[in-house]
Amino acid sequence: MLENISKINIVRIGECMTYSSLKEIGENILESFRGMIEEFKIFHHEAPAVDTIDALLLTMILHEEIGGHVLGITDADLTTKDEDEFYNTIFGGKNDMNHVAVVSTKRLSPLNVATEADYDLYVERTIKVSLHEVGHNFGLTDHASYKLAPDGSLCPMSRGEFNKFGYLGYVRAIIDGRGHNFCDECTHFLKKFRPFQRRFARLLKDKCFLH
Ligand SMILES: [Zn+2]
Numbered sequence: 001m002l003e004n005i006s007k008i009n010i011v012r013i014g015e016c017m018t019y020s021s022l023k024e025i026g027e028n029i030l031e032s033f034r035g036m037i038e039e040f041k042i043f044h045h046e047a048p049a050v051d052t053i054d055a056l057l058l059t060m061i062l063h064e065e066i067g068g069h070v071l072g073i074t075d076a077d078l079t080t081k082d083e084d085e086f087y088n089t090i091f092g093g094k095n096d097m098n099h100v101a102v103v104s105t106k107r108l109s110p111l112n113v114a115t116e117a118d119y120d121l122y123v124e125r126t127i128k129v130s131l132h133e134v135g136h137n138f139g140l141t142d143h144a145s146y147k148l149a150p151d152g153s154l155c156p157m158s159r160g161e162f163n164k165f166g167y168l169g170y171v172r173a174i175i176d177g178r179g180h181n182f183c184d185e186c187t188h189f190l191k192k193f194r195p196f197q198r199r200f201a202r203l204l205k206d207k208c209f210l211h
């Protein structure tokens, strides 16, 4: 069980995003995990002077230095020890031993982020990968991409086959196809983490007893 799930620490590693974009990401997380996450705090972490970071190592550093329920965002490539070279660079990951998830924005950017629309798309993709990884922090697991949220978009936990799409194809087909709302199955799973909603419902009920 996660301790302190009502608050998430968002950590920017390096200069990948503006402060207002990080705020936008935090607000979207609060919206998608309504009743589960109540507040976010933004931190900055100096980036090591490297183009790639071992995902697991980064989660351990963030756990040590920041702690709690953490989402780290970096523009360095995140690598894993996977034997298969095709899979060893990831969009995001979550350490099963703590409550730290990390996201790499490196492969989420359109070919150039010179225009405002491109930058918006870059932030939007980062939001979607962040929702997926924070979902893992709550214990949600990946599922096939055909499970839709009630609004018709792909659930944030949906996943496709890398070798079918390639990185860019994957970003366009799966990540861009995701929305901000979870499918019924994930929503059902998340319900147990909604103490605030339960508290609110109880308050309403108590109120009703007064009449
Ligand atoms: Zn996943």
Ligand SMILES: [Zn+2]
Binding pocket: 143, 147, 155, 156, 157, 158, 182, 183, 184, 185, 186, 187
């Ligand atoms: Zn789902």
